[in-house]
Amino acid sequence: DAGITQSPRHKVTETGTPVTLRCHQTENHRYMYWYRQDPGHGLRLIHYSYGVKDTDKGEVSDGYSVSRSKTEDFLLTLESATSSQTSVYFCAISPGDRGSYEQYFGPGTRLTVT
């Protein structure tokens, strides 16, 4: 398995509270991504990073922010959690070099907002 860990693996939180999910990689890959997966919607990109302090929005970025202060860590923050953000969140990494666009996924975080 690619060296990707996510923490926490499970979290239950209340509406209106801030939540931070962490993705950590040991592969020194340039690109890191956050996805959410929901029944009926599949996997959707939230935000991604193409280097330290370089991030951009994905398809479903509203209500989320990210930070990447080190190559190995990519944080996803739900500023004020809502029930619609109940989902499974996956981090992915990619070398991003020419010809190496494969993305490898972490184990996921199951988040429940009550």
Add this chain to the structure above:
Amino acid sequence: QKEVEQNSGPLSVPEGAIASLNCTYSDRGSQSFFWYRQYSGKSPELIMSIYSNGDKEDGRFTAQLNKASQYVSLLIRDSQPSDSATYLCAVIKYAGNMLTFGGGTRLMVKP
């Protein structure tokens, strides 16, 4: 029209048969194509990538790409019950490494 379309299934095949999974995409500028396998409750696992027209084989898996017809397929030979999973097709539309996923096809291999 969805950007990446897959039949949701389930696709049921007997053990030992060939499973054929299909995916169509809408953007002719798409450059890179991937197949992921996802077991229930687990994360997606990359099983094949294909970048140019034609076939690419890896063990029991063959990916086929036809850019003119805008489809990519995955063949699984000698299907095993352990192949039962959801298979996700993913496409990179342009340089920038952003994947767009199809909804997935659930495959069931019956002993």
